[in-house]
Amino acid sequence: xxxxxxxxxxxxxxxxxxxxxxxxxxxxxxxxxxxxxxxxxxxxxxxxxxxxxxxxxxxxxxxxxxxxxxxxxxxxxxxxxxxxxxxxxxxxxxxxxxxxxxxxxxxxxxxxxxxxxxxxxxxxxxxxxxxxxxxxxxxxxxxxxxxxxxxxxxxxxxxxxxxxxxxxxxxxxxxxxxxxxxxxxxxxxxxxxxxxxxxxxxxxxxxxxxxxxxxxxxxxxxxxxxxxxxxxxxxxxxxxxxxxxxxxxxxxxxxxxxxxxxxxxxxxxxxxxxxxxxxxxxxxxxxxxxxxxxxxxxxxxxxxxxxxxxxxxxxxxxxxxxxxxxxxxxxxxxxxxxxxxxxxxxxxxxxxxxxxxxxxxxxxxxxxxxxxxxxxxxxxxxxxxxxxxxxxxxxxxxxxxxxxxxxxx
Amino acid sequence: xxxxxxxxxxxxxxxxxxxxxxxxxxxxxxxxxxxxxxxxxxxxxxxxxxxxxxxxxxxxxxxxxxxxxxxxxxxxxxxxxxxxxxxxxxxxxxxxxxxxxxxxxxxxxxxxxxxxxxxxxxxxxxxxxxxxxxxxxxxxxxxxxxxxxxxxxxxxxxxxxxxxxxxxxxxxxxxxxxxxxxxxxxxxxxxxxxxxxxxxxxxxxxxxxxxxxxxxxxxxxxxxxxxxxxxxxxxxxxxxxxxxxxxxxxxxxxxxxxxxxxxxxxxxxxxxxxxxxxxxxxxxxxxxxxx
Numbered sequence: 151x152x153x154x155x156x157x158x159x160x161x162x163x164x165x166x167x168x169x170x171x172x173x174x175x176x177x178x179x180x181x182x183x184x185x186x187x188x189x190x191x192x193x194x195x196x197x198x199x200x201x202x203x204x205x206x207x208x209x210x211x212x213x214x215x216x217x218x219x220x221x222x223x224x225x226x227x228x229x230x231x232x233x234x235x236x237x238x239x240x241x242x243x244x245x246x247x248x249x250x251x252x253x254x255x256x257x258x259x260x261x262x263x264x265x266x267x268x269x270x271x272x273x274x275x276x277x278x279x280x281x282x283x284x285x286x287x288x289x290x291x292x293x294x295x296x297x298x299x300x301x302x303x304x305x306x307x308x309x310x311x312x313x314x315x316x317x318x319x320x321x322x323x324x325x326x327x328x329x330x331x332x333x334x335x336x337x338x339x340x341x342x343x344x345x346x347x348x349x350x351x352x353x354x355x356x357x358x359x360x361x362x363x364x365x366x367x368x369x370x371x372x373x374x375x376x377x378x379x380x381x382x383x384x385x386x387x388x389x390x391x392x393x394x395x396x397x398x399x400x401x402x403x404x405x406x407x408x409x410x411x412x413x414x415x416x417x418x419x420x421x422x423x424x425x426x427x428x429x430x431x432x433x434x435x436x437x438x439x440x441x442x443x444x445x446x447x448x449x450x451x452x453x454x455x456x457x458x459x460x461x462x463x464x465x466x467x468x469x470x471x472x473x474x475x476x477x478x479x480x481x482x483x484x485x486x487x488x489x490x491x492x493x494x495x496x497x498x499x500x501x502x503x504x505x506x507x508x509x510x511x512x513x514x515x516x517x518x519x520x521x522x523x524x525x526x527x528x529x530x531x532x533x534x535x536x537x538x539x540x541x542x543x544x545x546x547x548x549x550x551x552x553x554x555x556x557x558x559x
Numbered sequence: 560x561x562x563x564x565x566x567x568x569x570x571x572x573x574x575x576x577x578x579x580x581x582x583x584x585x586x587x588x589x590x591x592x593x594x595x596x597x598x599x600x601x602x603x604x605x606x607x608x609x610x611x612x613x614x615x616x617x618x619x620x621x622x623x624x625x626x627x628x629x630x631x632x633x634x635x636x637x638x639x640x641x642x643x644x645x646x647x648x649x650x651x652x653x654x655x656x657x658x659x660x661x662x663x664x665x666x667x668x669x670x671x672x673x674x675x676x677x678x679x680x681x682x683x684x685x686x687x688x689x690x691x692x693x694x695x696x697x698x699x700x701x702x703x704x705x706x707x708x709x710x711x712x713x714x715x716x717x718x719x720x721x722x723x724x725x726x727x728x729x730x731x732x733x734x735x736x737x738x739x740x741x742x743x744x745x746x747x748x749x750x751x752x753x754x755x756x757x758x759x760x761x762x763x764x765x766x767x768x769x770x771x772x773x774x775x776x777x778x779x780x781x782x783x784x785x786x787x788x789x790x791x792x793x794x795x796x797x798x799x800x801x802x803x804x805x806x807x808x809x810x811x812x813x814x815x816x817x818x819x820x821x822x823x824x825x826x827x828x829x830x831x832x833x834x835x836x837x838x839x840x841x842x843x844x845x846x847x848x849x850x
Contacts, residue, residue, distance in 0.1 A: 177743065187743045242736055246786055250822070309733075309740035313752075319732050319759075327733065430735075433789035433825065437735045444739040 154219050162220040166227070166454070169461075172198055173453035186307055186546050188515050191453050192539065195460020204464070215461055224458070229418075231455035232519055234447045236338070236419040237404040239516065240426020241440050242305050243331045251328040258325055258492035259332035262510050263301045265488025267340075269480050270300030280473070282531040290357070291347045294340065295524055299538055300484045302337040303330040304514025304546060311509055311550040315557065322498060326506050329492070334516070335427065339364055341520060342411070342420035348529060364416050371407075371424045376431060379403075383434035396439050397446075400429055419523065452515070459522060459539065468532040469540075477537045481545060485511040505556040512549035517542035562679075562712040562839060564591035568647035570638045570672070571597050573610050576653055579686035581618045584651045586690045587681070588624060590719050593648070596626045598641045600634035635671035642678050654682040656830045673827045673836065679712075679807075682834040692720030693802040693833075697795040700729040700764050700780075701787055701822070705806030707767055709837040713804045714773040716835075726779045726798060727768070728791050729760045734784035757782050788825030795831040803831060807838035 154162065172194040180190030196202060204211040215221065248255055274281050274296035275289070283292045308330050312318035318327070346360030386395055404422050411421030429435050490507035494500060521538040524530045530538075569584040571577055581597075588595045599607070611627060628645070630637040642650050654669035672680055698713035700706055710727060717725040734756060741752045764780050783790035795803045808823050826834060 181743050238739075242739060244733075244736065246822075247733070305736070306740050309736050313737060313740060318737065324733075327736070433786040437738075437784045440735045441738050444735075445742055448739070448742050 152219075154223065158218065158220045161216070162223050165215060165220065165224055168198065168214065169194075169454055169457040170450070173457045177453065184550070186310065186514060188452075188456055188518070189543055189547060191456035192460060192518070192543065194453075195457040196465050197460070198457065199461040200464040201460065201466045205466070227451075228455055228458045231447075231451035231458075232523070233404065233408045233418055233422045234401075234451045235455060235515065235519060237401075237408075237422040237426040238444055238447050239305070239334060239338075240423040240428075241430035241443065243334060243427045243430060245331075245427070245431045247324065248328045248331055251325055254325055254496045255328035255332060257495050258489065258506070259329035259336075261492030261495070262303070262329055262485065262489035262507075263333050263336055265491065266300040266481070266484025267297040269297075269484035271297030273476070273480055280476070282473075282534050288348060288529065291344045292529060294344045294347075295529055298337055298340045298344065299517060299520055299524075300481055301333065301340075302513060302516050302520060303333045303485075303510050304512045304516050304542075305330045305334060307512040307514040307546045307549065308509050311512065311553055314550060315554060317557075322493075322502055322506055325493065325496065326509050329489070330510060333510075337516075337520075338420060338423050339368060341523075342416045344529070345417040345420075345523070345527060346415050348527060360416065363414060364420065367411065367414075367416065367420075368424055371428050372431075375425075376428050379428055379432050380434060383432055387434060387436070393439050393442055396436075397442060400435075400439070400443060403429065417523065419519070456515070456518065459518060462522075463525075463532050463535060465536050465539075468536040470533045470537060473533060474537040474540050477534075477541050478544060481513070481541050482511060485545075501556060505553050508549055508552040508556055511552075512546045513542040514546045515542075517545075562708050562715055562837065564593050564648045564679075566596060566645060566647045566649075567591070567593045568596045568598055568638075568642055568645065568650040568678075570634075570650065570652040570668070571599050571611075571614075572601065572634075573607070573614075574653075576686050577614055578617060579688045579690075580651070580653050580683065581614055581620075582688045583683050583686045583690045585618050585620055587649070587651070588620075590716075591649075594626065595620065595624050596628060596641070596645050596647060598628045598630065598638050600630050600632065600637040603629035603631075635668045635675070638668070638672060639675055639677070642676065647678050650676060650678055650680040652680065652682060653686060654684055654830060654834075656684050657828070670827060673823075673834075676807075676836070677838065679838045680836050682830060682836075684830050684833055691801075692722070693717075694720070694723045695726075695798060695800045696722050696724070696802045696804060697726045697728060697791070697798060697800040697832075699787075699791050699803070699805040700727045700767060701791075701806070703806035704809055705837050705839060707770065708839050709804050709806040710767050711771050712835065712837050714771050714776060714778075716802070716804075717776045718772070722776065724777050724779055724798075725773070726781055726794070726800070727764050728781045728783060728794055729764050730787040730790065731756050731760050731782050731784045786825065788822040792826050792829065792831045800832045802833045802835060804835045804837060807836050 173191045176190030176194040177187035180187055200211065271293045274283065275293040278289060278292065281296065283289065308326060309318065312323045312326065317323045342364050343360045346364065347357055386399055404425050407421035407425035408418035412418040430440065486504065486507045489510040490503045493503035493506040498506065518539055521530065521535045525532065525535045567584060567588050569580060571580060584595055615625065628641050630641060650672065652669055652672055669682060673682065693716060696713050696717050698709055700710060713725050737752065737756060741749055744752065760782055761780055768778065781794060783794060805823060805826065
């Protein structure tokens with residue numbers, strides 16, 4: 151087995167330290183400004199990366215983040231972080247809340263998903279060159295990706311906004327939360343199909359085969375997998391050290407499911423997400439354990455991931471104002487029309503429906519993860535990625551104030 | 560808000576537990592000063608008449624308190640039909656704590672009643688020929704159309720039976736997600752969020768209790784987080800409760816709810832103790848009140 155040399159180990163440890171330190175510093179600043187931590191972490195990456203440090207002092211940047219073995223290991227950390235982030239995104243999905251809200255949540259999420267998806271799909275399908283898609287063979291997956299990227303919703307950002315407004319447990323709050331959960335499940339399902347279609351895994355599937363494998367895996371995990379987990383977890387809780395046993399086994403299951411979906415040709419993230427949903431839905435998974443997993447991943451691996459984004463891409467060189475504006479316009483219009491209509495049909499007033507739609511408009515970390523995976527798989531270029539990150543940040547930052555404004559009117 | 564019981568129905572089959580079931584029903588008939596309607600689904604002939612007479616005689620029930628309905632057809636459907644026809648306020652039936660896998664998905668008579676009854680019902684898991692008052696009652700204070708009636712029923716029965724404890728259990732909703740979304744707060748703020756979440760739910764229960772007489776009762780308010788029905792069932796088991804009271808669900812459960820259980824379905828799947836589901840819509844509260 152190849153080993154890292156002593157300077158490379160030092161370099162890697164220093165990189166991790168600087169990324170966590172800077173990420174925290176800027177996350178705290180974002181917190182003071184009442185903004186999500188992800189905003190600060192992305193900005194930290196932009197400062198440390200080619201956009202600012204690379205421009206101001208290229209030597210410092212190259213000595214801090216040189217290409218080579220330590221960079222490769224750091225990339226490994228980032229890959230693990232993505233898998234873990236999707237795992238906790240899955241844990242946050244509470245099917246119990248979704249079943250409680252019933253048809254109402256299905257209407258709201260259906261419109262909140264389909265309308266922005268169609269907006270994103272149609273623009274990418276009819277104006278491929280404007281969106282940087284020059285590969286005619288990837289026309290369909292590219293359009294499907296753009297549709298998904300417009301349809302996705304950031305559950306933790308929404309939860310935070312609803313908490314701040316003290317309406318999280320109201321009828322509207324529960325509806326928005328459950329609709330965001332359904333959006334998450336379907337959004338990641340579609341995205342996994344898109345990744346399956348572009349064939350980065352062991353097998354190249356057609357659209358139908360990818361859909362069958364993805365849906366089959368989901369159904370299998372939520373029925374048989376869930377049953378097995380429900381039999382297995384009581385034993386784990388009773389016999390193994392707590393919470394150590396449960397935490398290590400949960401993450402072991404997460405990595406195993408991620409490896410499995412990667413092997414069968416649907417991206418690793420989907421396995422992690424679905425096992426998160428399955429574990430989170432188990433009545434034997436204590437809330438306290440979920441809280442520990444959340445804190446561990448959100449405060450160590452999430453900052454590494456979001457800071458790393460700024461290290462990978464030059465935000466200044468790849469900033470296309472027109473593209474960003476168009477993507478922002480599509481994102482706002484699709485989500486507000488779709489979610490607003492869905493909530494209105496659910497019996498809320500227009501004002502309440504628009505407030506809910508502004509809440510659902512937050513894309514947050516999920517959009518950035520989606521964009522990075524698409525970038526790494528060669529589906530989108532850096533310009534589109536930068537526009538998607540900016541859209542994710544603006545929609546997340548504006549959701550709270552817009553929702554407050556709408557409810558105060 | 561009320562939980563008046565004027566007519567009690569007892570689903571009776573000539574099984575080894577019939578005598579004990581009748582004794583349990585008789586005790587509650589006396590507690591509520593109600594009238595008892597015995598519902599038998601199956602053949603009716605001189606043999607059955609004789610068996611029923613023997614059971615009634617053994618139980619020492621006065622004839623004026625009893626009405627017998629002999630019906631033919633699918634037992635589950637027949638029992639539910641009689642409940643509607645007779646305006647029964649409380650249906651009593653025996654139930655296994657847990658069904659085998661096939662029975663669970665297909666649904667036994669008891670589970671059919673649990674999922675489809677339009678009136679309040681009491682499922683007795685371990686009937687006794689010498690039934691005792693309920694000493695340790697657990698009641699679900701979850702948001703349901705009948706939450707106040709369920710707490711009222713628990714306090715009312717607790718007072719009548721001179722119970723040692725009435726435990727009122729409520730779920731801290733969205734606990735996991737709320738705490739996860741709070742991870743960027745300071746330690747003080749984080750603890751405040753946690754405290755606020757719990758206190759808010761305690762206040763809700765206290766508001767319910769203000770409207771319900773419970774002066775001589777020892778009441779324990781307990782907050783749980785996790786899957787509501789499951790945590791409630793686990794709490795009832797931990798407390799060795801002899802009666803669990805819940806408000807009926809707004810909608811009927813289907814096979815889908817058995818595949819993806821939630822709320823009451825967790826309890827129906829594995830009864831922790833006797834279960835009283837409060838569904839006051841169909842209560843007669845009208846005519847005949849037998850003193």
